[in-house]
Amino acid sequence: MDIYTALIDEDDRLTVLEKQLARIVLDDAVFAVNASIVDLAERAEVSPPTVTRFCRRLGFQGYSDFKLQLARSAYVGMRYLKPESADGAATPAAVAEDIVLKAQDALFQMHKGLDLAAVEEAARLLRGARMIHAFGSGGNSAMIAHELQNRLFRLGCRIAASSDHGMNLMQAAACVRGHVVFGSSFTGRNAELVRCFRVLQDNGIPTIALTQGGSPVAEAAAVVIAVDLPEGSNIFRPTSTRFAFLAVIDILANLVAYADRPRATRLLRGIKEQLVRYRDEDDRQILGD
Structure with a gap:
């Protein structure tokens, strides 16, 4: 009841x-x-x-x-x-300001508390991996896993994203030397992801977690990029933590690209050439959708 x-x-x-x-x-x-x-x-x-x-x-x-x-x-x-939002705060101007300010604050707070050593180690593992698996379930973490795939495939990384618990566990069990597994969990309480990480730990496979510090997922991972941001009481506003997680993905992708600039440049140019030839007519558009 x-x-x-x-x-x-x-x-x-x-x-x-x-x-x-x-x-x-x-x-x-x-x-x-x-x-x-x-x-x-x-x-x-x-x-x-x-x-x-x-x-x-x-x-x-x-x-x-x-x-x-x-x-x-x-x-x-x-x-x-008793949700936070009052009637006067529901105008387009008020909502737009609230969303943007919360996103800015989330980015600022994430940057202020970012463990740069963990980020550097995560980027090292990603750029050196023969195969990367990105795990995340639920609306937000599934999106983060697929965004990592979206960022890294264009840099020449072999990467596959999955949001299915059963598939994640099977892929974790099938990982071999040279594979790296990245997991996203906004709460850090994804028991299925913890199970995958423990299987991977037993098999000596490196794991990276983007999650809350001190959480079960963090405890099970080898490398932890902790994002600990407070949530407000407005149940109608989507979580601003999404922006912080996306920024971490961009940081990792940038570091992977900078680690081998000639290769990244060659691959990005090849992708852009196809887009210009068959879609954009010039190179002023963004690289991909």
């Missing part, structure tokens, strides 16, 4: 007194979790039996069961019941 949906009472199942209780719990979940049944009854100006009936109406065995479920849900529920 989603306890917060029940408390909002969209189906109008609660009595007037029970709605008073629901409002108090929604307004101060911390109080409700720590209050005795008498404390909650007094604040709502109802009797303890009314509190008990209220809990049972919501589908719980009693007040203790209700508090237990409330405590488990509180860390998720309130941010989604």
Whole structure:
């Protein structure tokens, strides 16, 4: 049961007194979790039996069961019941400014905390690999894995991106000497990626993680590029951490290109020649879509 949906009472199942209780719990979940049944009854100006009936109406065995479920849900529920964005902040100008400023701040904070030694080691592994596998699942990390492929194939790297857990595990098991595996996880709690990294570690295959520092994914990786950025409470705004992760990919790609400039120049020129010949008519357009 989603306890917060029940408390909002969209189906109008609660009595007037029970709605008073629901409002108090929604307004101060911390109080409700720590209050005795008498404390909650007094604040709502109802009797303890009314509190008990209220809990049972919501589908719980009693007040203790209700508090237990409330405590488990509180860390998720309130941010989604009371989102940050106000009506006045929903204009195109306000939204555009908010998105751009958050992206700028994410880039600044990432740059300020970037472990350059880890970035250098990751770039060294990538440019020296016979084969690179890029793993990432979910909307953001899958995009990052494919973006690494998009950046590195044009520099002559053999690279394949995958966002399928089963395929990732099979590819990890099939890796041999000279292979390198890159993994992206915004939360660092991707258990399937951790499993892949442990298989690779056992087989002596280098691994690179772009993830939160100190997370399970970070602990399982050989090289960790940590991106630790706070998330706001506005549930409607896409995470600005995406921009930081993309910037790290660009940094790695640039370092790989600079490590062998003649080769990178030759390959990029060959790609551009085909684009100019069959699509662009000149070389003023960007290199690829």
